[in-house]
Amino acid sequence: MTGNGTHDARRIREALGHVVIDADAHHVEISVAFADFVRDHGGGALLADPAVRALGLTDSAGEQVxxxxxxxxRHISARPVWxxxxxxxDYASVTMPALYHERLGEAGxxxxxxxxxxxxxxxxxxxxDTRVGLARLYNEYVAEIYAPYRDRLSPVAVIPAHTPAEGxxxxxxxTSVGLRAALMPSFxxxxxxxxxxxxxxxxxxLQRIDNFGLDxxxxxxxxxxxxxxxxxPLSCHTSGFTLPGHFTPSNYSYAAGHFAAVGEGTAKSLFLGGVTTRFPGLRIALLEGGVAVGVRVYGDLVSRFEKRGRAGLDRLDPTHLDAAELHRLAGRYAPGLTRYAPEQLVPGTSAPDGQVDDFAASGVTSVAEIRDAFCRNFFWGCEGDDPLVGLAWDGRVNPLGATLPAMMGSDLGHWDVPSFTLPLVEAYELVEDGILTPAQFEEFVCTNAVRYYAGAGSSFFAGTAVAADVERIQSATWERTA
Structure with a gap:
């Protein structure tokens, strides 16, 4: 990407005519500060867990790789060192909420x-005990250190969910400590x-992945x-470093696409398991994998429904085959097959456990219902320099002309952001290159984040610097859908 610098980000923001909401920025924790908070709040014993020490959560030594x-x-993944x-x-900005807050305008x-x-x-x-205890203290920690800056910075809770009760x-x-959005594991x-x-x-x-929906x-x-x-609103942001085929022991960059792979599995599990049908008000964000994987999964689901939904399955039922006619055709075109009885030429008709309709548990009965559920419940986090963002709005590609809600996530604080002020500059090149229209760009960097975090009218943005803008966006949305 070509642009960089404070001036460009400010200039772009000032020319937009709408606010910019970063749907996925990051805080980089100073491990020793978090560890001291844990000790000061009675959780010192939790830090003795060898897994906690190996992850570098107790001191400044970093992860034990x-x-x-x-x-x-042992066939385990290379790690993203540095x-x-x-x-x-820039490092100070993403570790110190006061500086983060002060510089946010520089990034537009x-x-x-x-x-x-x-x-x-x-x-x-x-x-x-370690998982639940440290997650609880982590949420109290970020709620405390970000409390003075909530007008422009909203920290996210971590939600362990090995069981529903735990979650x-x-x-x-x-929510009791004031956090308004939650990060759960993808699996x-x-x-x-x-x-x-x-x-x-x-x-x-010898384990399997449980994505909380299907099976x-x-x-x-x-x-x-x-x-x-x-x-x-619930988000999923688990890495795929442990997924077979998505890592190698010697090269971290081989893992490219692992967030997309994880997001794909979660979306399919929740959709085919019927979660999106039973809970139309549930909002799930699959972060950092990009919307291209969502476009593909949506298209695959529609295509498979047309072929393997209840109506399509009738065209596949082998009981419709005429064994006698098959035998007659074999006599003309494959005489060697005539030595078999007619019924031997028909494929097997077994259906274990009666499981035939792959969409039965999903609760959808039409392609339109797939579109409505998929594009209502799932939101897709995209980095600003991803040129495939345009697929979200491409009616030529998406069945029924659907638009998938893509959101800009800067990923500030991580290796893939060369400069604190660069994400909006890179994202705006989608407009300059003709990939997005200005109206679509507004949805990408503003409207879809409002839809995800605030829904139709929650208080997520109440008391923030963008509250009035959010209220106007929500009012306009209600008018269009009324």
Missing amino acids: PALDQRRR WTPADTL IDFAVVYPSRGLTLLSLENE IAALEHA VWRPIPAFADAPPQYRSR SEYDYDPFWAKAVELDV
Whole structure:
């Protein structure tokens, strides 16, 4: 991308005529400060967990990464070393909320939703007491340090969800300390029953992914209901470093696309499991993977529904085949097949457990209902320099001319953002290059974030610097849909 610098970001923002909402910025935690907060609030014992120390959450030493020979032996991923900005001012900005708040205007951003960085790893901790306890303290920590800056910066809660009850308790606590948005894991690793008796050293590698919807180990409906009741938008931002085919021990960049792969699995699980039908008010964001994967999944679902939905399946039912006619045709075109009885030429008709209709659990009965649920419940986090953002608005590609809600996430604080002031500049090149119209760009950097975080009329932005702008956006949306 070509632009950079404070002047360009300010100039772009001033010319827009609407606010810019960063849907996915990041806070980079100073580990020693968080560890001291944990100790000061009675959680010192939690820091003794070896997994916590290995993740670098207790001191300034950083994550304990095994050497390459050990990564190859155990087949574990290379890690994103040097993952924060090396510019002192930019690094200070994403670690110090006061400076973050002061400089946000330089980036052309009016309001930013701030996600964890090291805090992301808390959701995957295996020990329940450690996971739940540290997540709770983390939420209290960010609520406290961001309290004076909530007019422009909104920190996000981390919500462990190995069980629905665990998730519900975390949601209730997070809202009680004033956090208005929540980050849950994209999936949980579960034991595969057939390998439950395997030796412990192998059992951890013989697991399956539970995406909380289709074939989940638990009924998560109470958790979804609680999120809707509390009006908390849920986001998923788990890395795919542990997914087969999405990592290599020696090269971190081989993992490119891992967020998209994780987001795809979560969206399919929740949709095909019927979560989006049962909870139309649930808002789920799949962050950092980009909207292109959402476009593909939506198109795949529509195509498969037309072929494998209840109506399409009738065209595949082998009982409709005429065995006698097959035998006659074989006599003319493949005489060697006539030595078989006519019924042997027909494919098998077994349907284990009667499972035939892949869309039965989803609750949808038409392509229009797929569009409505998919484009209502799922929001897609996109980095500003992603040229595939335009696919979200491409009616030539999306069945029924659907528009998928894509949101700009700066990813401020991480390696892929060369400068604090660059994300909006890169995003605006989508307009300069003719990929998005100005109206579509407004949806990308503003309207869709309002739809996700505030819904039809919640108080997410109440008391913030953009509250009046959000109210106008919501009023306009109500008028268009009335």
